Amino acid sequence: MSAELDMTQYLGLFLQEADEQLEILEQETLKLEDDPTMDRLNTIFRAAHTLKGSSRAMSFDTFASVTHEMENLLDALRAGKIKVNTKIADTLLRCQDSLRTIRASIAEGNGDKADVEALVAEVIALQGEQSDEEETVSVANELPLDVVKALNECTGEAPVYKAKFVLHPDCVMKYVRAFMAINVVHDGGELLATIPDPNALEQEQFDFEFELYFQHKESVATLKTRFEGIGEVNSFEVETYKTARPASEIQLKVEESNLEPVHAPKKVEASQTVRVDVSRLDELMNLVGELVIDRTRIAQIGSILSSKYTSDESIEALGETVGHISRITSDLQDQLMKARMLPIETVLNRFPRMVRDLAQKIGKEVKLELNGGETELDRSVIEAIGDPLIHILRNSIDHGLEAPGDREKLGKPRIGQVTINAKHQENHIVIEIIDDGRGIDVSKVKQKAVSNGHLSQEAADRMTEKEALNLIFLSGVSTAKEITEVSGRGVGMDIVRSNVQKLGGLIDVETTVGVGSKVTLRLPLTLAIIRGLLVKVCEVVYVIPLGAVVETLLVTNDQIQSVAGQEVIVIRGSTTPLVRLRETFGRNIAPDNEPTSHYVVIVGLAEQRAGLVVDSLVGEQEVVIKSLNRFCGEIRGISGATILGNGNVALILDVSGVLQEATA
């Protein structure tokens, strides 16, 4: 019972660690093919090793067996016995997939049962494959795994020595000399390991140097005199590799020295970190949100009091304190926002693998370039942009890029280039997905939209290039000639756009036929706090997200025209439909006397525009978004609620919902 409890306690840790290490495995394996450095191999090895250790500790034997064979394969790579190729990278990736599946099964409480025999057999087979090239990667600073293993397994009190011999270049019987050295070791000691391994020594497969690792009860000086008796040795050195220690400690030490390459990259100055549960950050964010509301309230009360008691000297002090609290709250908010920020890498890092798989599947060659991965944005946005980005990326590769052969015919490089750039721009993050494919043929898009019944031929003919391009965001419009498993059903881009708009973002497409396309996403850095325009409708205050507000106008009655029963106004030549919020919010209270002019807030998302008729404008304020209580259900035209400076609740307008109704 208690043992079970203990396991569940560690299970969370194990799963978390598995996630992290699998992430490292994948990232590094993907880079391995292009850049097979020893550092990278070591990193991957360490990750596999960590996973093996922790899964063994949790007795997830299937998990451990996969990681164990990965480790062996990686070790063969490190030792230079085999070289990195696509097959190995593929297999390593498939091992990771298998591990992820097992991890998911463990997380669901189904244990680590999985059929990995075939995979494991494959990995073992790869380990045996001889490298085509004789050349081996230098592992000068690394001890082969079997040596480390031998050193780990040695027990006993005697110190461990390392003796390195350099034989005379004219030496003809190298093994005899080595054998003599080994005999010295056997006299009162135990040979643990040799470099090269004993077989290679026997067959004289080494230049003129060999190393012996052994345990011996004698001192270095005594050993030296004994080794001096061996002929044809140019030089030798004996040193204490490890002094006698309890076996467990030796093991630790040796593994560390093995796993940390001496030529490791300069250590990055690691900042000290604490792991914090996300829900705690969210709770903290809520509290700060309340503080922000109170700050605004206090400021309001302060100004009321100061107008009432102008002569009272405490009023000045109150004003100062209120100012100070305001600044501190703002700072607190900023800091907390930063704490919730994650680099966009966390999303982008998923893509190389996806692109690799996709390209292989559809027979295209793709080079994916990621820039600005360090750009930070709020967790909430990070979570929400993954799917839209995947859609766009798939579109670019499947529709945008031509097949390698076609590209060569067109005089383009065989390998298609897809670039994702992320950068900050004011209070937004801008993400661009650029491909150098065939671009979007606007006339085809029009045709498709017409044949789908989205618009009439005349309307299509009147459209500008830009307007026509936006048709790709309509449901069912896809210019892909055939539907593939990947895309082409025309359901992608409309979902992408609606998801982006839900986040309060904008999406834009630019394209040049034959040269490529560029999709630009502009998203807010956070979803928790927005700037809003406060308006009054029927004596109730509503918040319109400022990001969607284009401008505000005072419109007189005679400027409002009617087209087919829809009220519109003409702003600088373009016709904008009007939405009377009094009607939308259905309180049916007609104003006492119809005013001669109205406040109109022009809102826009992408190319859509609409004018919202409100009773009055109240002001601008930073508001903390709170979701509507489940009790209230889905409310048309409302996306959430917030609390205003005066403590009252105000509803936040769902601009994309209102726009859809207005322009439908």
Add this chain to the structure above:
Amino acid sequence: MSAAPVHFAEQQVVVFRLATENYGIDIFRVSEIIRLREITPIPGSALHLRGLVNLRGKTIPVISLRSRFGLATDEDGDNTRIIVVEGEHGLVGIVVDAVCEVLTLESESIEDKPSLIDDPDTEFVRGVARNEDRLITLLDLDKALNI
């Protein structure tokens, strides 16, 4: 009455008034009682939902019990209160004309819902309790909140 009170057969209820009638709800479901404050209406929402109020930084929905029970909707007065109760989906406020007292009711003073009023409009009635010469309608809160 000389017998020792049977504790588990007792229950404490918060008694409130709607129009001329007294109602009781289980005290363990009551989170707090607040004065009436600005209620922000939600356009297009369910009929009995008056809107949202700010409860220390949280927005909670508020239901008009008068409207729910089919009583005439009165103007809010000085005694009008919002009883914050724990509903199935979190806190919910109910607007009542006045909160009277907290009563401990013996089980023998509680009668099950009279079969006479067994129709869907009164499904939220759990029983009726007699206290001195008053009648207190005990509410099935979950049913009353089901709007």
